[in-house]
Amino acid sequence: MNSKADAFSPQTDGIISTLCHGCSYSGYNCGILAHVQKGVMTKVEGNPEHPLNNARLCAKGLAASQWVYNPNRVLHPLKRRGPKGTDQFERISWDEAMETLVQKIRETREDYGPEFILASKGQAAGWFSLHHLAILRLLHALGSPNFSPWSPYVCYGPQLFYHKLTVGGPTYARPDYDNADLILEWFTSGGQGGPARGGVETVDTNLRSVSKKILDRLDQGAKLIVINPQLIPLAANARCDRWVPIRPGTDGALVLGMIQYIIERSLYDKDFVSKWCSGFDALAAHVKSCTPHWAAAVTGVEAQEIIRLAETYATTPRAAIRFSEAPQKKDLQCFGTALPILIALTGHLDRPGCNIWFQPSAQLGFDVLFHRLSKHQKARVLGGDRFYVRRHGRAFAHFPDVIRSLIDGTPYRPRTMLLYGSNPVNTARDPSRIARALKQLDFLVQFDVTLNPTSCFADLVLPAATRYECGDQPCLWGNHLAMSRRVIPPLGECRDELTVTLDLAKSLGLGKDLWEGDRETMVREFLAPSGVSLEDLRNSGPKGIYLQPRSGMKQRERYTRFFSRLPEGRVQLFNRQLVHEGFEAVPTYQGEPEDLSNAPELQKAYPLLFTDEHSDSFSHHSWMRDLPWLRDLRRHPFIKMHPLTAKVYGLAAGDWVEVESPHGRMVVRLALFEGMRQDTVMGQHGWWQGCPQLGLSTQSSFDGGVNPNVLYPWNAKDPITGDISKNTLVRLKKHSSPQSREITEEKG
Amino acid sequence: MVRYGLVINLSRCIGCHACVVGCKNWHGLPAGGPGRIRILDFTLGTDLDINRWILPLPCMQCEYPPCLAVCRFSARVKGEDGILKIDSKRCVGCELCVLACPYGVIAIRTDTHKADRCDFCCDRLAQGQNPLCVDICPGEALIFGDLDDPKSAIRRRMDHANAKTLLKKHRTESRVFYTGLQAFLGFPDAVKILEDEIRGHASSG
Numbered sequence: 001m002n003s004k005a006d007a008f009s010p011q012t013d014g015i016i017s018t019l020c021h022g023c024s025y026s027g028y029n030c031g032i033l034a035h036v037q038k039g040v041m042t043k044v045e046g047n048p049e050h051p052l053n054n055a056r057l058c059a060k061g062l063a064a065s066q067w068v069y070n071p072n073r074v075l076h077p078l079k080r081r082g083p084k085g086t087d088q089f090e091r092i093s094w095d096e097a098m099e100t101l102v103q104k105i106r107e108t109r110e111d112y113g114p115e116f117i118l119a120s121k122g123q124a125a126g127w128f129s130l131h132h133l134a135i136l137r138l139l140h141a142l143g144s145p146n147f148s149p150w151s152p153y154v155c156y157g158p159q160l161f162y163h164k165l166t167v168g169g170p171t172y173a174r175p176d177y178d179n180a181d182l183i184l185e186w187f188t189s190g191g192q193g194g195p196a197r198g199g200v201e202t203v204d205t206n207l208r209s210v211s212k213k214i215l216d217r218l219d220q221g222a223k224l225i226v227i228n229p230q231l232i233p234l235a236a237n238a239r240c241d242r243w244v245p246i247r248p249g250t251d252g253a254l255v256l257g258m259i260q261y262i263i264e265r266s267l268y269d270k271d272f273v274s275k276w277c278s279g280f281d282a283l284a285a286h287v288k289s290c291t292p293h294w295a296a297a298v299t300g301v302e303a304q305e306i307i308r309l310a311e312t313y314a315t316t317p318r319a320a321i322r323f324s325e326a327p328q329k330k331d332l333q334c335f336g337t338a339l340p341i342l343i344a345l346t347g348h349l350d351r352p353g354c355n356i357w358f359q360p361s362a363q364l365g366f367d368v369l370f371h372r373l374s375k376h377q378k379a380r381v382l383g384g385d386r387f388y389v390r391r392h393g394r395a396f397a398h399f400p401d402v403i404r405s406l407i408d409g410t411p412y413r414p415r416t417m418l419l420y421g422s423n424p425v426n427t428a429r430d431p432s433r434i435a436r437a438l439k440q441l442d443f444l445v446q447f448d449v450t451l452n453p454t455s456c457f458a459d460l461v462l463p464a465a466t467r468y469e470c471g472d473q474p475c476l477w478g479n480h481l482a483m484s485r486r487v488i489p490p491l492g493e494c495r496d497e498l499t500v501t502l503d504l505a506k507s508l509g510l511g512k513d514l515w516e517g518d519r520e521t522m523v524r525e526f527l528a529p530s531g532v533s534l535e536d537l538r539n540s541g542p543k544g545i546y547l548q549p550r551s552g553m554k555q556r557e558r559y560t561r562f563f564s565r566l567p568e569g570r571v572q573l574f575n576r577q578l579v580h581e582g583f584e585a586v587p588t589y590q591g592e593p594e595d596l597s598n599a600p601e602l603q604k605a606y607p608l609l610f611t612d613e614h615s616d617s618f619s620h621h622s623w624m625r626d627l628p629w630l631r632d633l634r635r636h637p638f639i640k641m642h643p644l645t646a647k648v649y650g651l652a653a654g655d656w657v658e659v660e661s662p663h664g665r666m667v668v669r670l671a672l673f674e675g676m677r678q679d680t681v682m683g684q685h686g687w688w689q690g691c692p693q694l695g696l697s698t699q700s701s702f703d704g705g706v707n708p709n710v711l712y713p714w715n716a717k718d719p720i721t722g723d724i725s726k727n728t729l730v731r732l733k734k735h736s737s738p739q740s741r742e743i744t745e746e747k748g
Numbered sequence: 749m750v751r752y753g754l755v756i757n758l759s760r761c762i763g764c765h766a767c768v769v770g771c772k773n774w775h776g777l778p779a780g781g782p783g784r785i786r787i788l789d790f791t792l793g794t795d796l797d798i799n800r801w802i803l804p805l806p807c808m809q810c811e812y813p814p815c816l817a818v819c820r821f822s823a824r825v826k827g828e829d830g831i832l833k834i835d836s837k838r839c840v841g842c843e844l845c846v847l848a849c850p851y852g853v854i855a856i857r858t859d860t861h862k863a864d865r866c867d868f869c870c871d872r873l874a875q876g877q878n879p880l881c882v883d884i885c886p887g888e889a890l891i892f893g894d895l896d897d898p899k900s901a902i903r904r905r906m907d908h909a910n911a912k913t914l915l916k917k918h919r920t921e922s923r924v925f926y927t928g929l930q931a932f933l934g935f936p937d938a939v940k941i942l943e944d945e946i947r948g949h950a951s952s953g
Contacts, residue, residue, distance in 0.1 A: 041775070043776070045883065055883045056883075056886045056888065057884040058764055058766045059766045059768070059770070062770040062773045063773065064771045211762050211764070212886065212887060212888060215760045215762075215887050215888070216761070218759070219759065231798060233762045233800070234802035235800060236761075236762070236763060236789075236799075237758045237797060237801060237802055237928060238928070238932070242927055243798070244794075571877055617766070619765045628779025629769045631779075633765050675800050691779075694779060
């Protein structure tokens with residue numbers, strides 16, 4: 001093991017300032033103070049000097065000590081003993097594990113070629129951009145273009161893609177809460193999912209909750225409108241001006257209805273449209289039939305309500321929309337392009353209180369050796385022929401194409417996969433198809449903190465240390481630089497997967513490409529763009545270091561700059577790039593394949609709409625439901641349903657119910673909630689974990705288990721991005737309490 | 749002498765349960781137990797007029813605590829600061845106080861089998877800090893301080909925002925106040941519904 005990484009010894013007693021790892025997207029998280037007694041991390045509190053959270057912390061972050069001392073942790077390397085699909089492993093030494101891994105990678109490279117080696121990183125809590133870059137660099141040094149950061153590229157990525165394709169910019173145009181008079185929460189989990197963070201603009205995602213900023217602004221008189229099939233917690237306690245309970249998967253129709261009304265009534269920003277948009281006439285003609293009455297029939301929202309919403313939004317100069325991933329996936333092009341069009345059309349782009357672009361002072365990182373790939377190697381990236389992948393500039397292996405290539409071998413079948421903190425068997429659609437794909441691999445190595453359903457297809461499982469056990473990791477957002485520090489030494493034989501990646505490179509003879517395996521040198525290079533030395537950052541205490549803010553950060557209406565990548569430098573109301581690629585130029589609502597308008601026949605047998613919500617305050621995707629303090633708050637996998645609907649089907653709160661779609665079944669508990677559309681059943685993704693301390697056993701991710709992903713039509717995909725539908729129709733029936741199940745594959 | 753109290757600003761509570769988990773973390777409370785803070789989460793009204801209410805309930809630190817009155821083992825202690833504590837050496841876990849509390853915020857710990865509830869984080873107060881939940885609340889919904897100090901943030905908030913205690917009829921003189929309750933109390937049967945919720949199961953969030 002890399003000895004330098006361990007050079008600074010952990011304190012045995014005291015309070016260590018580090019960053020929270022209850023969630024993670026771009027590496028910069030809430031500040032946390034970890035208490036250590038006799039070498040044990042006993043408890044945590046928020047760091048009052050950290051600008052993102054100023055001492056605030058959410059339930060996930062506060063359960064950190066249970067996350068670290070989780071009895072389910074894998075504490076030493078494991079080698080497969082039983083057949084794939086089972087969780088039978090035997091303990092082996094790190095030496096044996098690394099030898100096996102190095103040999104497999106060598107064999108694959110020599111026998112097939114480097115592109116047959118694939119790496120993937122999930123949305124694991126606490127696994128930072130530094131990891132992302134290190135893995136990329138290793139892969140490129142090996143000669144493989146196939147890095148598949150799959151979670152971001154099957155949910156968040158596609159929507160961002162359409163956003164940028166329509167209104168340009170470096171990333172999403174995010175709500176400027178500080179100045180907004182009207183805040184539209186569009187299918188967000190509002191108040192759930194990391195609520196302690198200070199503002200969405202500080203992280204590279206729109207999933208983050210931004211409770212404080214929104215609440216501050218509401219206190220100052222701003223109005224809140226919630227567009228969601230359910231009444232989210234943010235809308236509680238009389239905060240919400242209006243709740244628009246939309247049918248899941250029909251969000252695009254609502255936007256089109258608003259656009260139609262806004263154009264018809266001339267409520268759009270004529271000045272902005274004439275100066276900065278192209279294709280207005282085509283759009284206006286196209287949406288002519290999308291009246292509020294049409295939208296009402298599709299969305300289940302009254303026409304009058306749609307008109308009111310359109311009027312309120314269009315006539316409030318400082319109006320911001322916070323949107324998350326609406327469950328309109330197969331038909332994502334419609335929602336993904338219509339929403340930014342609505343923002344632009346009404347002049348709400350990059351103006352105070354509207355949706356604006358944020359830019360950090362600097363970007364940490366190092367060269368990932370992309371240039372080392374030959375033209376041939378670059379062309380071998382899986383899914384590289386997609387417009388979606390090409391448009392990103394730098395090749396990445398597109399997850400749906402990875403799965404397809406594993407299953408049918410086209411254009412070729414990867415042989416070896418390195419999987420970092422990811423659990424696609426549970427979180428991707430459809431689980432049994434993912435399992436089938438992973439079975440095709442010669443060798444799958446998984447780095448994780450616990451075993452999970454995906455481990456059943458791994459040949460080798462390496463025990464990852466949590467961030468609290470790893471050394472220096474500089475993190476930057478905006479102009480604030482903070483350090484993630486080691487709180488305690490790794491438990492058991494766990495290792496920082498960064499050092500494992502570096503060791504691996506060294507053993508493969510790629511030492512010179514990866515800092516001769518020296519973690520500290522790598523971290524220095526990563527930090528270099530900030531101009532701050534590693535020593536200074538290490539000594540910066542809980543306050544961290546503030547960089548000089550980039551000039552022009554407060555500037556708005558930066559259209560010349562942010563539209564520069566768009567054809568003619570204008571917002572694409574009529575999208576020329578999409579036309580050029582042979583796709584529809586204007587948002588056209590088609591709906592999800594299994595909804596009320598597209599599948600009326602199906603509805604006779606499966607009467608209720610089904611979708612699921614993302615992470616909440618008590619879990620991180622498929623992680624953390626094994627932490628008792630969090631699991632206490634929500635013990636069983638569940639669906640939410642309106643009490644009247646339940647009555648119709650003879651169901652009562654707390655019943656175990658079988659939820660059956662045309663594609664699969666799951667058995668979960670029924671929670672009744674009056675703040676739910678009556679035609680909709682809402683599940684939650686990520687369930688499988690048991691919690692031994694609470695006597696709760698692990699449950700299946702496959703058909704008949706507790707995973708909503710088995711219910712969807714996995715082959716209903718957005719033709720451009722490959723995003724998979726997460727809408728279907730279901731029927732319910734009462735079920736006896738389920739038996740405990742293994743995490744292994746279904747029998748037979 | 750200080751008279752500590754707490755104001756819970758419901759307009760800023762988003763039901764995230766950070767206080768519940770943070771408290772368990774700080775005090776090392778066992779898994780499977782209810783902890784020291786309850787979160788009620790229920791709806792009033794129907795259809796589009798529906799209102800969702802999320803109310804955190806810690807120990808109300810009553811001036812006239814029914815739990816103290818019923819304890820036969822003198823395990824209830826009221827410190828000089830007026831903060832109610834439980835003397836775990838004397839408590840036998842008979843559950844009388846659990847039944848006596850009109851707010852349902854006392855529970856028997858699953859590991860020690862003794863009564864347990866919020867004591868405003870006495871350990872932190874001694875260090876000059878706020879109770880943990882006050883510092884970590886993601887919505888900054890909690891204000892803690894000396895009710896008798898006219899300059900304190902809590903006093904100012906109470907005077908400014910018409911803070912109210914819950915279930916006044918029990919005359920326990922709670923030291924935990926709520927703001928942002930107006931819309932709730934304007935609802936027919938609000939108090940009865942609240943009592944039902946308190947008596948009912950703890951929220952699942």
